[in-house]
Each structure stands twice: as C-alpha cells, then as structure tokens.
Amino acid sequence: MANKVLVVDDEKLIVKGIKFNLEQDGMEVDVAYDGKEALEQARKKDYDIILLDVMLPELDGFEVCQQIRAESDVPIIMLTAKDDDMDKILGLEYGADDYVTKPFNILELKARIKAITRRTKNRKAEESTARTLASGDLRIELESRRVFIEDKEINLTAKEFDLLELLITNPNKVYKRDNLLNLVWGFDYPGDVRTVDVHVRRLREKIEKNPSDPRYIHTKWGVGYYFQK
Numbered sequence: 001m002a003n004k005v006l007v008v009d010d011e012k013l014i015v016k017g018i019k020f021n022l023e024q025d026g027m028e029v030d031v032a033y034d035g036k037e038a039l040e041q042a043r044k045k046d047y048d049i050i051l052l053d054v055m056l057p058e059l060d061g062f063e064v065c066q067q068i069r070a071e072s073d074v075p076i077i078m079l080t081a082k083d084d085d086m087d088k089i090l091g092l093e094y095g096a097d098d099y100v101t102k103p104f105n106i107l108e109l110k111a112r113i114k115a116i117t118r119r120t121k122n123r124k125a126e127e128s129t130a131r132t133l134a135s136g137d138l139r140i141e142l143e144s145r146r147v148f149i150e151d152k153e154i155n156l157t158a159k160e161f162d163l164l165e166l167l168i169t170n171p172n173k174v175y176k177r178d179n180l181l182n183l184v185w186g187f188d189y190p191g192d193v194r195t196v197d198v199h200v201r202r203l204r205e206k207i208e209k210n211p212s213d214p215r216y217i218h219t220k221w222g223v224g225y226y227f228q229k
Contacts, residue, residue: 002028003117004045008038008064009053009079014102018051021106022113035059042068048117051109052096053079054087062094069095073145073158075116079104088191092198095157098191115188120158133168135229138207138216140168149207159184160203163196167217167227176224200225 005022009015010033019029030045032038036058042050050068054061065076078091078099088099097116100109131142139148145161147154156164162184167175175183177193185195204211218228 002026003048003113004028004030005113006030006032006038006041006045006047006050008032008035008051008056008061010034010056011053017106018109021110025110027113033057035061035064038064039067042072042074047074048120049075049077049113051077051079051113054091055081062090065091065094065096069157070155073156073161075120075158077109077112077116089194089198092195093202095202097157097159098189115186119186135168135171135227136215138168140164147207154206156203156206160199160206163199164203164207164217164227167225171227171229174220174223174226180224196225 005027007015007018007022007029008031009018012033015031015033019031022029030041030047032041034057038050038052038056039059052061052065056064061078065078068074068076075097076095078096079102080087080091080099081102091099098112100112133140133142137150139151140146141148142165147156147161147164163180166180166183177196180196181189181191181193185191189195200217201211204214204217207216208214216227218226220226
C-alpha cells in the first residue's frame with residue numbers, strides 16, 4: 001500500500017514541489033497550509049508520516065506537533081528554515097521523530113521518509129507472541145505497544161516506546177548514548193546523542209513519579225542509561 005503523507009507548510013511552492021516529488025514515488029499526499037488545517041487533517045485520516053513546517057499561521061509547528069502527539073504516535077518530521085540547534089531540540093521536545101533544515105535536498109527528504117516509514121511498517125508487520133512485562137507500577141504490552149502506570153495508560157511516541165522496550169527487555173544493562181542512538185534511531189540517523197537525552201527526559205516525565213529521582217530509568221554517569229527492575 002502507498003505511504004500516506006501529510007505535508008504542512010504555508011509556502012505553496014514548497015508544498016507543490018514536495019507533493020509532486022513524493023507522488024512520483026507512488027506516495028499518497030495531502031496538504032495543509034496552516035496549523036489549524038493540519039490538525040483537522042491529522043484527525044480525519046491515518047497518515048504514515050507528517051511533514052510539518054515550524055513557521056505556520058494560526059498555530060505554529062511546535063503547537064501542532066504537541067497536539068498531534070497527544071493523540072497519535074504517527075511519525076513527524078519537522079521542517080525548519082533555521083539551522084538552529086534550539087529549534088531542533090524544541091522539535092524533539094514536542095514529540096517530533098526527526099527534523100530537516102530548509103533548504104533541503106528532496107532526495108534526502110525522501111530517504112528520511114522512506115527510512116522512517118519502513119521501520120514503522122516493519123515493526124507493525126512483525127508477528128509476535130503477546131507479551132507483557134511488568135516492574136513495580138509499570139506494565140508494558142509489547143505486542144499492542146501500550147504502556148500503563150498503576151493501570152492508567154500512558155501515551156508514548158513511537159521512539160519513546162522503542163527506547164523503553166529496549167531498556168526494559170535488557171534490565172540492568174548499561175547502554176552508551178551513541179549505542180542507543182544507533183539501536184533505536186538507526187545507523188543512518190543524522191542526529192546526535194542529545195536526541196537520546198531529550199527522549200530519556202520525556203520518558204521519565206511520563207513514567208516516573210519523580211523524574212529527578214527515577215525508579216526505572218537510571219543514568220550511569222559518564223556512560224549512559226539503564227533500566228532497573
């Protein structure tokens with residue numbers, strides 16, 4: 001089946017160019033030109049990936065990303081005109097899976113889209129036996145990719161779940177940050193280890209009663225992170 005993509009940008013020439021190139025690769029592309037329209041589209045249809053510009057009218061890309069992420073784990077690539085580390089970190093903080101800086105090479109953008117959607121679809125297509133892992137008040141259902149704290153479901157992004165799954169299935173094993181980046185994001189991911197730090201911080205905020213004194217995900221100073229049962 002064709003990948004379903006939502007492209008969100010207020011620059012119509014950019015949208016037209018992206019749409020044309022993605023459709024040439026057989027993708028099904030919808031477009032939105034402001035933040036409110038993007039949210040409406042995202043709620044009406046199940047997309048395989050969303051390309052989301054930062055600078056948008058009505059609602060900016062960070063706000064849109066945050067609202068989509070509260071309802072869905074659809075992969076999101078942020079598009080930013082600024083080659084600014086803070087924009088990239090903010091995008092990750094709000095739940096984006098990746099970012100591309102304008103002006104971008106359309107071949108690179110397509111490669112990023114294909115890599116993310118391929119990993120997502122392969123993961124969903126894998127046949128696995130239903131398994132549930134529990135530690136303290138935390139319960140994780142691996143097949144349905146659901147996480148619960150004291151029987152209350154916690155909404156994680158795709159990457160947050162992947163990170164938690166890796167750590168919880170290998171308790172007390174310390175992973176270096178660059179190793180986690182390769183295992184969870186892939187060797188072709190262009191980001192750096194700060195991506196891991198941002199996701200660990202977000203994950204702690206969601207599953208820990210006291211994120212500054214974690215029960216589950218611990219830091220091995222100077223080395224990396226590990227899950228303590």
